[in-house]
Structure formats: C-alpha cells, structure tokens
Amino acid sequence: MGKLTIGCFSSLVGSLSLDFAVKLSDAAVKKGHTVDFWMSGNATMLSKKGQKAFKDYSHLAKPVQELLATGKFNITACEACAAARGYHKEDTMEGVKSHSMDWYLASTFEADRVLHIGGINMATKKLLFVVRALPYKTEASRLALTHAISSQSVEIYLKDGDLVEASVAFVGDGVMNCLKGQQAMKHYGITSIEGHMKNALLLDMKVMVCKEDLAKFGIKEDALLMDAEDIGGETNAQIVPYSEIQKEMESVDHLLFC
Numbered sequence: 001m002g003k004l005t006i007g008c009f010s011s012l013v014g015s016l017s018l019d020f021a022v023k024l025s026d027a028a029v030k031k032g033h034t035v036d037f038w039m040s041g042n043a044t045m046l047s048k049k050g051q052k053a054f055k056d057y058s059h060l061a062k063p064v065q066e067l068l069a070t071g072k073f074n075i076t077a078c079e080a081c082a083a084a085r086g087y088h089k090e091d092t093m094e095g096v097k098s099h100s101m102d103w104y105l106a107s108t109f110e111a112d113r114v115l116h117i118g119g120i121n122m123a124t125k126k127l128l129f130v131v132r133a134l135p136y137k138t139e140a141s142r143l144a145l146t147h148a149i150s151s152q153s154v155e156i157y158l159k160d161g162d163l164v165e166a167s168v169a170f171v172g173d174g175v176m177n178c179l180k181g182q183q184a185m186k187h188y189g190i191t192s193i194e195g196h197m198k199n200a201l202l203l204d205m206k207v208m209v210c211k212e213d214l215a216k217f218g219i220k221e222d223a224l225l226m227d228a229e230d231i232g233g234e235t236n237a238q239i240v241p242y243s244e245i246q247k248e249m250e251s252v253d254h255l256l257f258c
Helices: 017-030 041-047 061-068 079-084 101-110 140-154 172-178 184-188 193-202 211-217 242-251
Strands: 003-008 034-039 073-078 097-099 113-117 123-131 162-170 206-210 238-240 254-257
Touching: 003 017, 003 101, 017 034, 017 041, 017 061, 017 113, 034 041, 034 101, 041 073, 041 079, 061 073, 073 079, 073 101, 079 097, 097 101, 101 140, 123 140, 123 172, 123 242, 140 162, 140 193, 162 172, 162 242, 172 193, 172 206, 172 211, 193 206, 206 211, 206 242, 211 238, 211 242, 238 242
Parallel strands: 003 034, 003 113, 034 073, 073 097, 123 162, 123 254, 162 206, 206 238
Antiparallel strands: none
C-alpha cells in the first residue's frame, strides 16, 4: 500500500476543505494506505483540544481521534502557525504532533502522492530568486535555493489566502552553482549545492541559467546539472538568454537578488 501526504491550509469553520481532507484521509486509511496530515495557517485550529460540537459547524475532533487509533494516520500542526494563534503544546489535542515545516517537506519527498488543499479564491504570488553569488564561502546561493524550495513545497502564505510560486535564475558568477561533480564535502566539509538544485527540480521548480554568462565562462551544457532524474525528477533546468530572465523579473510579484 502507498503513502498519501495531505497539506491543509483552510480554517476549521467557514470552509469545507478540512472536512474533505479528513474524509479523504479516512477513505485512504480504510483502503490500507498510510496518511500524513499537515496543518498550516488557520488549519492548525483543528489541533486544538476542547472543541465543542455545534449543529451547523464542522466538528472533526472525533473522526481525527478515530483515525489516530488506526495507527495509519499521522497528524501534525505547524508549530509556528499554532503559536502565532495563541495555542501551544498544552492546548493540543492528544495524538497531534507539532513540528516545523521541515516535517512536511520530508513527508512530501517520501509520499507516493501529495495533495495541497487550501481555501477558495487563492491568489498566487510569484517569487524569483536571482542568484549572482558563487556557490561556496558565502551562504547566498544556498539560502536562495532553500527558501525557494520551502516556499514551493509548503505553499508559504504571504497573506491569508496567498500562495507562492517560486523560480530561480542563475546569472553572472551564479552560473557556477549549476556545475556537476561538486566536491563541497571534501574541500569545505559541507553538503554541495547540487543536492539543493536536484530538490528544486524534483519539485518542478522553474530553474533558469543565463546563456550569455555560460558562454563568457566557456561552460558547456554537458558540464551542468540539468535534471534530477536519479531521484525521480521530471523537470529540467533551462538555459535561456538574459532577455528571458529579464522578462521573468518584470512578471513576478517579488524579486530577490542573492
């Protein structure tokens, strides 16, 4: 049987998204599958103990407890989202865990299927990280990739109802981040940028490499990390002229230079 990871971002009251997500979890568990259930944003209110059932409002505490009893259902709340809303470990329903978004990211990588379930009328905010820094002896490119990956994976909210679509462009010295065969662990004792590049492509993120800068350094395409096929990725990096990167800059909501 498989593993399903569900990320839910809508509130308990005022939306049927959580009801749907819990019912879907129940159906998956009954078929023998394992479910990881992540709550972020207003969805974390589902984790609060002491919920009272009203006739005209969703009351999901009981079905969640029944799912937990199966041993095939793991439910986790974003600890920052919960704390920001004023409830903490002592306020949490029995059996519900609390973790950072790293838990959700790890679960999505291990799952056979991933579903992001949010509210209605969501707006997508586009981010572009323009990486100009060399790969090592500075954290700029590493931070750009990890922030882009996190926003793509867990759909971080800029405001309630806003989702994030991230992309990355490598220009100038930044194209060096895309070289294959990096030996960062050997020389610097740290993980290489290659792993972050592969994770970005695994998440179908748009990754662009400036054609003119590659030519300036004499770097050929076969020297670059262009895909993540070895870990199941289906998206390739794109070598594009700077004019295309500039168009992307003009189209996004937020532009970050690293």
